[in-house]
Amino acid sequence: xxxxxxxxxxxxxxxxxxxxxxxxxxxxxxxxxxxxxxxxxxxxxxxxxxxxxxxxxxxxxxxxxxxxxxxxxxxxxxxxxxxxxxxxxxxxxxxxxxxxxxxxxxxxxxxxxxxxxxxxxxxxxxxxxxxxxxxxxxxxxxxxxxxxxxxxxxxxxxxxxxxxxxxxxxxxxxxxxxxxxxxxxxxxxxxxxxxxxxxxxxxxxxxxxxxxxxxxxxxxxxxxxxxxxxxxxxxxxxxxxxxxxxxxxxxxxxxxxxxxxxxxxxxxxxxxxxxxxxxxxxxxxxxxxxxxxxxxxxxxxxxxxxxxxxxxxxxxxxxxxxxxxxxxxxxxxx
Amino acid sequence: xxxxxxxxxxxxxxxxxxxxxxxxxxxxxxxxxxxxxxxxxxxxxxxxxxxxxxxxxxxxxxxxxxxxxxxxxxxxxxxxxxxxxxxxxxxxxxxxxxxxxxxxxxxxxxxxxxxxxxxxxxxxxxxxxxxxxxxxxxxxxxxxxxxxxxxxxxxxxxxxxxxxxxxxxxxxxxxxxxxxxxxxxxxxxxxxxxxxxxxxxxxxxxxxxxxxxxxxxxxxxxxxxxxxxxxxxxxxxxxxxxxxxxxxxxxxxxxxxxxxxxxxxxxxxxxxxxxxxxxxxxxxxxxxxxxxxxxxxxxxxxxxxxxxxxxxxxxxxxxxxxxxxxxxxxxxxx
Numbered sequence: 185x186x187x188x189x190x191x192x193x194x195x196x197x198x199x200x201x202x203x204x205x206x207x208x209x210x211x212x213x214x215x216x217x218x219x220x221x222x223x224x225x226x227x228x229x230x231x232x233x234x235x236x237x238x239x240x241x242x243x244x245x246x247x248x249x250x251x252x253x254x255x256x257x258x259x260x261x262x263x264x265x266x267x268x269x270x271x272x273x274x275x276x277x278x279x280x281x282x283x284x285x286x287x288x289x290x291x292x293x294x295x296x297x298x299x300x301x302x303x304x305x306x307x308x309x310x311x312x313x314x315x316x317x318x319x320x321x322x323x324x325x326x327x328x329x330x331x332x333x334x335x336x337x338x339x340x341x342x343x344x345x346x347x348x349x350x351x352x353x354x355x356x357x358x359x360x361x362x363x364x365x366x367x368x369x370x371x372x373x374x375x376x377x378x379x380x381x382x383x384x385x386x387x388x389x390x391x392x393x394x395x396x397x398x399x400x401x402x403x404x405x406x407x408x409x410x411x412x413x414x415x416x417x418x419x420x421x422x423x424x425x426x427x428x429x430x431x432x433x434x435x436x437x438x439x440x441x442x443x444x445x446x447x448x449x450x451x452x453x454x455x456x457x458x459x460x461x462x463x464x465x466x467x468x469x470x471x472x473x474x475x476x477x478x479x480x481x482x483x484x485x486x487x488x489x490x491x492x493x494x495x496x497x498x499x500x501x502x503x504x505x506x507x508x509x510x511x512x513x514x515x516x517x518x
Numbered sequence: 519x520x521x522x523x524x525x526x527x528x529x530x531x532x533x534x535x536x537x538x539x540x541x542x543x544x545x546x547x548x549x550x551x552x553x554x555x556x557x558x559x560x561x562x563x564x565x566x567x568x569x570x571x572x573x574x575x576x577x578x579x580x581x582x583x584x585x586x587x588x589x590x591x592x593x594x595x596x597x598x599x600x601x602x603x604x605x606x607x608x609x610x611x612x613x614x615x616x617x618x619x620x621x622x623x624x625x626x627x628x629x630x631x632x633x634x635x636x637x638x639x640x641x642x643x644x645x646x647x648x649x650x651x652x653x654x655x656x657x658x659x660x661x662x663x664x665x666x667x668x669x670x671x672x673x674x675x676x677x678x679x680x681x682x683x684x685x686x687x688x689x690x691x692x693x694x695x696x697x698x699x700x701x702x703x704x705x706x707x708x709x710x711x712x713x714x715x716x717x718x719x720x721x722x723x724x725x726x727x728x729x730x731x732x733x734x735x736x737x738x739x740x741x742x743x744x745x746x747x748x749x750x751x752x753x754x755x756x757x758x759x760x761x762x763x764x765x766x767x768x769x770x771x772x773x774x775x776x777x778x779x780x781x782x783x784x785x786x787x788x789x790x791x792x793x794x795x796x797x798x799x800x801x802x803x804x805x806x807x808x809x810x811x812x813x814x815x816x817x818x819x820x821x822x823x824x825x826x827x828x829x830x831x832x833x834x835x836x837x838x839x840x841x842x843x844x845x846x847x848x849x850x851x852x
Contacts, residue, residue, distance in 0.1 A: 215618075215620060215621050215622065215623070216618055216623045216654065216658045218569045218618055218620065219562060219569060219571065219618075219652070219653055220569070220852065221562070221852065222561070222562050222849065222850060222851050222852050223557070223558060223560045223561050223562060223651075223652070224557060224558065225848075225850050226557045227556070227557050228553060228555070228556050228557060235552045235553060235554070237553065240850050242850045242851065243849075243850045243851075267844065268818065268833040268844055268846070269847075275847070275849075277847075277848075277850060284549075284550055284552055284553075286549060286552065287549050288549065289549070289550045306851070307850070307851055310850065317557075318553070318557070319553055320550065324550045484602065493847030493848050494847075494848040494850060495848070499602040510601060510602055511845065512602070513603075513609070513611075513827030513828075514559075514611075514827050514828040514829070515556065515577075515609075516556060516559050516574050516576045516577045516611060516641070516644065516828060517556050517576065517577075517640070517641055518554065518555065518556050
């Protein structure tokens, strides 16, 4: 048997190199245009009988300076460099999930909402498009469960017209969180940035929802208080006063939906003593983080992290200085 | 301001728990059906002016027993357990890539091909569907570049009718690899499994292609011999006689497209001295692996790994016993 190239001759390396200027077989056709667009940001996995659809809301870049309050910029940049990350800024992804229990479709946290699309030139506010790519519609959502009232977790409760984005959903919010942000006394004592950025934003959203939210109490420990069957709420305060995490359980399988117990993992999972500028009570946040991450290690429990790299599902192992997140390998089928 | 639930009352935790048996706002509608399907398996990133589309071909499960020839099953299972993997079997993903250079669309390795879809009940042979999801067509491919002649890298050269799957593509194959598998003397001396599984398979494919393949010589070191502008071939023998890797380079950015220099990373990156049963010359494969991975560490060079978890793009760091792959975090835009 003889081997011929498509040009009709056997060619060695030198000839090949010289020949690369010649048209290839297909190059008389127009070159395929660059796609210039990322794949849809959704991913599916099962937890017992439940089906989770991880739905990316995109990401934003933040300055490295000041992101961690008790480590120097050099220390933070060294941590990013060790993880092969760019040090010009910090990429913060936003990752809500939709849980189909078979009976209900439950969204946990919302992302930044439609209004963020224009403001961020499309890098955030991708939730609606990715939800659609996943074959789901906001009108299908039966319940939205909120971990805390920071903008990236609640702004998506409203659409671009400031109307409820999930018209058929009951909105469950942590009672302690609602109480705090709606308390005029707390607002009067807060720093200006928190008043403008969070107190007023929470009140704007609650008003646009016509006050129709269902407060829930979180349990002290895992598995927590049940909100709907299979989803329990666990108090994880510090990042905010009423910050809440969730345990999703079906048929003996569980995932800890942490919210922001640890923010960007390459910083705060690997260095649990580091305090994020966005932590309202950083000492309490650290204590919560260590308690929860020790539990995740001891129980070998999966964690779904709102600011973890998409699809944001990981196991946790202990290291000399803290913990390390081991992202679950992408499964090519479910 | 008062807060009302959608049921018209403020409810505490106990009331909520009791109330969860009641219909939620949306639950009079039919529950959303489970999707039961994973997101499309493609992912995009840029290398200088080039756009890479990582296209999953799916995955298969293999028995753990016998996969590593010089470590015990217990040792292999311990490595899997440490990485939070299931030990009932080993999941092996297959991850070809398509490179759009702006002038040409180049596929590197093919996956198992259409014929695998039925045979594997859809868990493998997903390349064509995922390529389509990425907005590309096999007819658009100008060149297919092959790393080596193992079935998961070449069977996709043919479609389900055993005709060329890439009708407009020039097929580039490593000269040393072609020479070996087409050599009747080598075949006569080979063990039966290799004759049936690889020698005959290679000949079947070459024949179906009408012998129309373009052999290329690989360079000894990075960056290697140029096949087409921006893509060079580097000899990485051991896994097979003519096993070849590639360096993709544009505007000072590079990715090392390793093929199977290290198979499943949780085994062979983390334990570079372990030998895979599929390695033809495991001692040479290990030497190649250590040489290449030392280079990846020294150069902080990205590696695209055919059997890495999708999207299979990583940096490499050194550990006490070998190396660790740090998957590049999913970027929600390109």
